[in-house]
Amino acid sequence: MEHLKQFKDTDFDISNIQLFRNIQPDQLHFIAQAIGHCPILRAHSGEIVLDSNSGSSNLFILLRGTLALTSNTARRQLESSTVQYFAGECVGEISVLDEEGHLSTIAAVTDSELLVIDSETMWKLIDESNGVARNLLQLLSFRIRAANAQLRNRQKVGEFYRQLSMVDGLTGLNNRSWLNTQLPGLIDNARASETDLSIIMVDLDHFKQFNDRFGHVLGDEALQAAAKVISAGLRPTDFAARYGGEEMIIILPNTNKESALVVAERLCDRIRNTKVFQNDAISLPHITASLGLAGLAEGQDGLGVIASADAALYRAKERGRNQVAM
Template identity: 80%
Template sequence: MEHFRQFKETNFKLADIELFRNLSADQHDLIKAHLAQCPVYRAHAGEVVLDSNNGVGNLYIILRGNLALTSSTSRRQLEGATTQYFAGECVGEISVLDDEGHLSTIAAVTDSELLAIDSATMWKLIDESNGVARNLLQLLSFRIRAANAQLRNRQKVGEFYRQLSMVDGLTGLNNRSWLNTQLPGLIDSAHATASELSVIMLDLDHFKQFNDRFGHVLGDEALQAAAKVISNGLRPSDFAARYGGEEMIVILPNTPKESALIVAERLCERIRHTKVFQNDAIGLPHITASIGLASLAEGQDGLAVIAASDAALYRAKERGRNQVAL
């Protein structure tokens, strides 16, 4: 930035500056005396005003133009920045108060004129004018609230995408990543409380031949129909996930094998009788499922109980499919 002139040479009104608003004439005279020799700089569009290595110990008041909080000094990035500062506003107040480098980068969006108030002068203004101290506190309070709001929004967005990454896009069930993340905790909880946990592994019968004959679009509809049956057939405390391909898994916490068998039989029957396709003229067959059931044994981990349910699933297939096996 280039030194343009001194503040006493400008005709900028103190009442137009956030820090000096609503002050008495006497306080304005005091402030003008302190600011008289403060330099006014010219920052060209795209020029960095504040970052970790620049502008330490100075508070900048924008007399003309505007600045933006940014990660890039490209014109498009600056003009589209969410946080911008305009004439009468200030930047760099935190680095003045704690005498540390600025954590973010602030650059000029357009050619701008900036009044630089050094740390010593700013502290004199705070000590000698209650009005300046009050305005600075209000400004800091606003900035803190705005920063907290941004953090909350980012957390909400982050949680939204985290949840989205745990859902299978086709069926709407939880996905394999969810299972890998959540199952160990469910297993540990079951062991810690000596409660029973059962696992159902479900596989749509002859699904590869179904896809080869009728196409993947109708195959996807079949998967979605089966997933809907599963979701509608579970309690709020149960969990379902797409394990891979046409395989789906159901986790039943606090459920003994006898009760889990009732759930598995119900799912098998509902899939057998569900109407998958809305066009009766096509004459497509109903889908069926083979289901394996296992309950968590003492000392077993998640991989072991899944392996047990998978072995039961293959027994159901060997016995003719469209049934439940233990």
């Protein structure tokens, strides 16, 4: 950074500096004398002002220009940074207090002028001026609250994208990743509460032929139609996921095989009677599905109960499809 002059050679009004606001005139006079020897530096646009890899412990007060939190000096990133500093604000106070390196990297967004106060002078101000100490505490409190708010926002955004990554984009059902993550816990809950858990595997019949005849766009509509039927036919405590291709899986907590059979038969019937698209000129505007049902057996894990439901599904196919097998 370019050295311009010392603070005593300027006519800058220190009451405009956040750290020195609302301070008695006699204390302001003392502060002006104490920081008189401190240099004023110019940081050009994009130049690093405060480096997280640096061990220096200076406080920087921005007199003119704009600074921003950054990981590099890319101009576009600086201008879009959500953490920016404007004239009158300061950075680097933490490194002065704990005499450790800076926590962040901060760069100039525009050409800026900065007053640099060394740690020895800063501690002298804190010791001699209650106003400076009070303002510093308020500043640190604000920074902590802002950091906590930013952390909460990041957690919310992270959770949003985590949830989004667990949803199948085509059908809106949960996806395979969700199943792999959640099924073990659902099984553990069933065992802990000594309740039943049933699995239904659903496979749309002759789906390749459907795609070949009507095209993949209508094939996607068929999958979406079946998914809507399944979602609408379940309780809020039940779960459905796209297992892969035209296969879907339904998890029914606290449900024995007899009750699950009723659910499976109802879904099979509703899928059979669902029109994928409206076109009287085309025959077979319907889809059907084969369903395999299994209950969680003693000692089974997720893979085991899915394998049992899958075996039942193949029995339904061998018997002619468009039906339920246990």
